[in-house]
Amino acid sequence: MKKLLFTAAAICCLNISKAQNGNFTGGFESNSQWYQNDPGLDNDGDGIGITAPQDQLRSNNYFKLNYNYGKFTAGAQYEMYQPSPLLGYFPGYADNAIATFFANFRHKKLDVTAGNFYDQFGSGLIYRSWEDHTLGVDNSIRGIRVNYQFTDYLEATGFSGNQRAAFELSEGTVQGVNTELDLGSALNLETSIRVGASYVGRYQPSTSPDPNFPATVNAYSIRSDVFMKALNFGFEYVYKEPDAFILGGTAQNGTYSDGRAFLFTAGYAVPGLGVNAVVRSLENMGFYSDREQQGNAFLQQTINFIPGYTKQSSYAVSNIYVYAPQALLSPAENKAGEIGGQLDVVYTAKKGSLLGGEKGTTFSFNYSNWSGLEASFDLANNTYEASLFSRGERYFEEYSLEVYKKINDRFSVKLTGTQTYYDGIIIEGATFRLNGTAIVGDFLYELEDGKSMRLDLQHLAADADRGNWAAATLEYAFSSSLSIYALDLYNYSETDIHYYSLGGSYTKGRSRIALNFGRQRGGLICVGGVCRFVPENTGFTLNLSTNF
Amino acid sequence: MKQLIFLTAFLSFAFAKAQTELPELILRNISGKKVNIQQLSEGTPIVFSFWATWCTPCMRELDAIKEHYSYQQKEFGFEVVAIATDDARTKQRVKTESMGRNWPYEILLDTKNVLIRSLGNPQIPLTLIVKNNKIVYRHSSFTPGAELELFEEFKKHLD
Numbered sequence: 001m002k003k004l005l006f007t008a009a010a011i012c013c014l015n016i017s018k019a020q021n022g023n024f025t026g027g028f029e030s031n032s033q034w035y036q037n038d039p040g041l042d043n044d045g046d047g048i049g050i051t052a053p054q055d056q057l058r059s060n061n062y063f064k065l066n067y068n069y070g071k072f073t074a075g076a077q078y079e080m081y082q083p084s085p086l087l088g089y090f091p092g093y094a095d096n097a098i099a100t101f102f103a104n105f106r107h108k109k110l111d112v113t114a115g116n117f118y119d120q121f122g123s124g125l126i127y128r129s130w131e132d133h134t135l136g137v138d139n140s141i142r143g144i145r146v147n148y149q150f151t152d153y154l155e156a157t158g159f160s161g162n163q164r165a166a167f168e169l170s171e172g173t174v175q176g177v178n179t180e181l182d183l184g185s186a187l188n189l190e191t192s193i194r195v196g197a198s199y200v201g202r203y204q205p206s207t208s209p210d211p212n213f214p215a216t217v218n219a220y221s222i223r224s225d226v227f228m229k230a231l232n233f234g235f236e237y238v239y240k241e242p243d244a245f246i247l248g249g250t251a252q253n254g255t256y257s258d259g260r261a262f263l264f265t266a267g268y269a270v271p272g273l274g275v276n277a278v279v280r281s282l283e284n285m286g287f288y289s290d291r292e293q294q295g296n297a298f299l300q301q302t303i304n305f306i307p308g309y310t311k312q313s314s315y316a317v318s319n320i321y322v323y324a325p326q327a328l329l330s331p332a333e334n335k336a337g338e339i340g341g342q343l344d345v346v347y348t349a350k351k352g353s354l355l356g357g358e359k360g361t362t363f364s365f366n367y368s369n370w371s372g373l374e375a376s377f378d379l380a381n382n383t384y385e386a387s388l389f390s391r392g393e394r395y396f397e398e399y400s401l402e403v404y405k406k407i408n409d410r411f412s413v414k415l416t417g418t419q420t421y422y423d424g425i426i427i428e429g430a431t432f433r434l435n436g437t438a439i440v441g442d443f444l445y446e447l448e449d450g451k452s453m454r455l456d457l458q459h460l461a462a463d464a465d466r467g468n469w470a471a472a473t474l475e476y477a478f479s480s481s482l483s484i485y486a487l488d489l490y491n492y493s494e495t496d497i498h499y500y501s502l503g504g505s506y507t508k509g510r511s512r513i514a515l516n517f518g519r520q521r522g523g524l525i526c527v528g529g530v531c532r533f534v535p536e537n538t539g540f541t542l543n544l545s546t547n548f
Numbered sequence: 549m550k551q552l553i554f555l556t557a558f559l560s561f562a563f564a565k566a567q568t569e570l571p572e573l574i575l576r577n578i579s580g581k582k583v584n585i586q587q588l589s590e591g592t593p594i595v596f597s598f599w600a601t602w603c604t605p606c607m608r609e610l611d612a613i614k615e616h617y618s619y620q621q622k623e624f625g626f627e628v629v630a631i632a633t634d635d636a637r638t639k640q641r642v643k644t645e646s647m648g649r650n651w652p653y654e655i656l657l658d659t660k661n662v663l664i665r666s667l668g669n670p671q672i673p674l675t676l677i678v679k680n681n682k683i684v685y686r687h688s689s690f691t692p693g694a695e696l697e698l699f700e701e702f703k704k705h706l707d
Contacts, residue, residue, distance in 0.1 A: 023568070023569070025666060025668050027668035027670065064668065064669070066666075066668075068571075118661075118665075119660065120636065120660055124635075124636040128636065130635070130661075131669075192579065194580070225580070227579055227580035229579075232643070265640045267640055267643055267644060269646075269647035269648065271650050272648065272650050273647070273648055274643060274644030274645060274646070274647040274648030274649075276643070278640060305636060307635075307637035308637075309637065312638070344641055344644050345644075345648075346648025346649060348648060348649055362648070364648070446692045446693055449693070450693035450694060450696070451693070477692070479691070480691045480694035481689075483691060505689075507688055507689040509686060509687065510670070510686060510688075512689070547667065547668030547669070547670040548668060
């Protein structure tokens with residue numbers, strides 16, 4: 001039936017495009033892995049190593065097609081996970097079907113969507129629908145969304161619908177209203193001042209015979225952003241009404257608590273110097289369209305967006321111990337939320353100056369610190385007391401300094417030093433707390449005719465868990481289209497395991513193909529400050545993507 | 549298998565009808581001011597470079613273009629608009645990184661990814677040359693030296 005529908009929709013699009021002059025956009029992405037047995041990937045020392053999963057060859061595929069004609073746009077995304085999704089993805093994806101579809105009409109100040117839509121209110125602390133294939137997240141809402149631009153400076157959005165849950169819809173209904181006022185434009189000021197207010201509610205009846213917790217949970221937020229010439233700051237506050245307390249995936253009768261969040265950002269930037277600071281505190285801010293999905297490992301059915309504000313690195317040794325935000329209640333760990341922030345400074349020393357030398361030098365500094373809230377739990381009654389502006393136990397702290405220097409027209413160097421404190425007990429439910437020092441040297445040499453060679457050397461010295469690591473990457477680009485790489489991440493002090501990987505990619509215009517073979521280190525894989533767990537594996541990977 | 553054949557056939561058709569224009573959209577720049585993206589390329593080619601503060605090759609590309617920018621701008625009217633696809637997590641870093649690195653470009657924020665999604669949600673770095681709102685060149689990925697190819701390509705679209 002679904003296939004028929006898909007065919008019908010496609011033929012319909014073909015006919016329309018023959019008759020009129022609309023256009024298509026879309027893309028195809030395919031990520032496949034062929035898992036292998038690997039006796040050498042033996043973390044626990046039992047001599048067996050890693051055994052390939054039951055479906056050894058797995059593939060995640062996404063085919064997106066949008067058609068636009070004047071004020072109308074319609075589109076659909078077909079997804080196929082065959083025979084089951086890649087390791088670490090939500091097992092509920094094991095199927096193939098049209099996963100999302102929409103029709104949109106835009107005319108002057110009106111923008112109406114029926115079907116699946118993505119949106120975000122403020123920073124996303126109250127609501128964000130988004131899609132990320134690397135994380136396996138698509139929490140678009142299927143329903144109706146209307147946006148209206150009353151004047152140049154005032155707009156409002158309203159929506160209602162059900163969130164996507166793999167190939168089904170969530171039990172809970174979500175609705176929201178957002179208004180944004182651009183005071184700077186309204187009053188004709190030099191300074192840009194924007195204020196906003198939002199409401200988001202979830203309604204989910206319970207099948208429990210005598211539920212003693214609310215079916216409706218409403219959340220409210222206010223915020224403001226101010227941009228002056230060099231300075232900018234903003235704040236946001238969210239209040240969420242009491243929601244059922246979830247323990248082991250089950251709603252606890254008679255116990256519920258409210259939640260709140262506060263976000264403050266400040267920045268200063270002039271040519272050559274940029275500084276920004278973020279402070280955020282959260283108390284019981286998990287917000288899910290299905291209450292019993294709270295804290296699920298696959299990031300399904302999340303209404304709000306709580307990313308980790310820490311430095312993001314692309315180096316292997318710097319991605320082993322990454323902070324994951326702690327927004328949920330956990331009485332056993334005395335955890336009610338978190339408070340913390342980060343500071344970023346980027347400074348470029350001018351050419352010819354003492355620090356800058358002949359070609360200039362860029363310095364990037366980052367500091368982040370995250371702690372639990374001061375909280376006291378009454379375990380017998382499942383209640384607790386906590387303050388949003390208190391600091392309890394330290395969960396994570398990191399300093400990093402990066403220096404980027406172009407030595408001459410062909411050769412550049414980037415050196416990075418990072419000092420990290422990581423509470424593995426809180427962050428990943430492990431049994432260690434760790435201090436680590438990472439040093440990375442990254443060297444790039446440009447040859448003739450678009451050819452280039454990059455080498456990085458990495459080391460992490462850590463006082464717990466698996467101890468010390470060393471890594472190196474060698475990358476060679478034949479042209480702007482074709483490049484190959486080899487990477488080895490080596491845990492030399494505890495397990496003596498090499499996580500090696502070899503691969504290459506070819507890009508031409510709108511299409512890209514990448515192939516690699518190697519070992520994947522298990523653990524949290526974090527993209528954009530959001531993390532998911534991936535088990536260790538060995539195998540071949542093929543990525544194909546094209547856009548049109 | 550039938551599905552695959554169908555997809556392939558459909559894909560080739562869709563390619564033929566591929567999008568060549570930018571949608572009607574207003575984005576904000578790092579000073580909070582609104583910019584109509586369709587007006588940027590009126591009468592003159594312009595480079596749209598999609599980047600993010602967490603994307604190392606993107607930052608390399610914009611750093612590399614900067615080295616030649618004032619010369620290319622003066623001689624050939626070379627112009628870059630750098631569109632940051634950073635989401636809520638990293639959007640406050642956009643101004644810090646771009647100003648801290650002395651980038652001479654107009655920086656726009658596509659925080660909700662509306663623009664890049666309308667282009668089929670491709671991977672970044674993505675570089676377009678747009679003229680009179682028509683996409684006349686498209687390249688993704690960056691390797692050192694590719695900026696020189698971009699300057700050459702740009703010249704082809706001058707009147």
